[in-house]
Amino acid sequence: MRVFVTGASGWIGSAVVPELISHDHQVAALARSDAAARALRKAGAEVVRGSLDDLDTLRGAAADSEGVIHLAFKHDAAFSGDFKSAIAADRGVVTAIGAALAGTHRPFIATGGTPAVPGRTATEHDGRPTATDVVDDNSPAARAGTDEMVLALSSRGIRSAVLRLPRAVHGENDPGFITSLIATARDKGVSGYVGDGSQRWPVTHRLDTARAFRLALEKAPAGSLLNVVGQEGVTVRSIAESIARHLGVPNLSVPAENALEHFGWLGALVSLDQPASSAITRELLGWQPTYPTLLEDLDQGHYFR
Structure with a gap:
C-alpha cells in the first residue's frame, strides 16, 4: 500500500x-x-x-x-x-x-x-x-x-x-513526559510524586x-x-522511585497544592489518576505489546545517559 x-x-x-x-x-x-x-x-x-x-x-x-x-x-x-x-x-x-x-x-x-x-x-x-x-x-x-x-x-x-x-510513549531518545520528569528530578535534587503517588499512567x-x-x-x-x-496504569510513585534510584537522589512526596510549583506544567498530569485499557483494540487488531515495560526501559539506563 x-x-x-x-x-x-x-x-x-x-x-x-x-x-x-x-x-x-x-x-x-x-x-x-x-x-x-x-x-x-x-x-x-x-x-x-x-x-x-x-x-x-x-x-x-x-x-x-x-x-x-x-x-x-x-x-x-x-x-x-x-x-x-x-x-x-x-x-x-x-x-x-x-x-x-x-x-x-x-x-x-x-x-x-x-x-x-x-x-x-x-x-x-x-x-x-x-x-x-x-x-x-x-x-x-x-x-x-x-x-x-x-x-x-x-x-x-x-x-x-x-x-x-x-x-507516556517510552523508548530510547524519548522527548516526552518521562524525560521531563527526569529533568525535574535532576533540577530539584529529588524525585517527586504527588500525595501517596498512587496515580496511574497508561504507557x-x-x-x-x-x-x-x-x-x-x-x-x-x-x-x-x-x-x-501497553500497560494500563504504572503508578507515578513507582516511576519516581526508579528515577530516584538511577539518579541517586531521594524520593519526595509533594503536597497536591504544591504540584504546579514543583513540577511546572507537568504538575496537573502527575496529579491525575488516568488508567486506560486496550483490551478491545488488542482483540480487534490482533495487537500484543512485546517490547520492554516502562520500568524495564528505565532500568536499561538510556534515559539517564
Whole structure:
C-alpha cells in the first residue's frame, strides 16, 4: 500500500515509517525541513515537502495515496498555551485529507489521546466527544472534537479511525513526559510524586505503538476509536522511585497544592489518576505489546545517559 504519513520524522513517526516499509508498504512522508527530508530519505521514504499549513499539498499527497496516517500536530503552539490555533490547524488538515479520500474507502488513521475517567479505568467506549467538544476553545479537551471529525468521515466512504496514545510513549531518545520528569528530578535534587503517588499512567513502548499504527492501517474498521496502551496504569510513585534510584537522589512526596510549583506544567498530569485499557483494540487488531515495560526501559539506563 502507498501510505502518506504526516509527522513522519517525529518521535512516533520515525518508528512508524520503518515499520511500514518492513511490511512492504511504500511511504510518502511530509517533511517541512531539509533535516527531516534527509532523515526520511535515509529511512527509505519518498519525501513530500510542506507543512500542516500547506493544505493543497496535503490534499494532493492524500489523493495520490492508498492510505493516510496523520501523526503531526503543532505541539509548539499547544505547549505554549495556544491550543486553539493548534487545534484549528489540525482540523484544517483533517478536512483537507477527508476531501481527498471521500468515497475511496481508503484508510485514514489519525492520532488522539486516551481519556481520563474518574474512579475507573478508561476503555475504548469512553471519551467519545459530544457536540460541545467540537467547539474551538483554548484547552486540550477540544482535541476530542477533532477525533469526532475523523470518525465522522466513515460516513463519507473513508475507513477512518483514531488511535489514542497514552500519557507516556517510552523508548530510547524519548522527548516526552518521562524525560521531563527526569529533568525535574535532576533540577530539584529529588524525585517527586504527588500525595501517596498512587496515580496511574497508561504507557506504551514506542515500537509497540508503531506496530499498532501499521495494524490499524491494514485492518481497523471504519469509525474505530482505539486505545494503544501497553500497560494500563504504572503508578507515578513507582516511576519516581526508579528515577530516584538511577539518579541517586531521594524520593519526595509533594503536597497536591504544591504540584504546579514543583513540577511546572507537568504538575496537573502527575496529579491525575488516568488508567486506560486496550483490551478491545488488542482483540480487534490482533495487537500484543512485546517490547520492554516502562520500568524495564528505565532500568536499561538510556534515559539517564
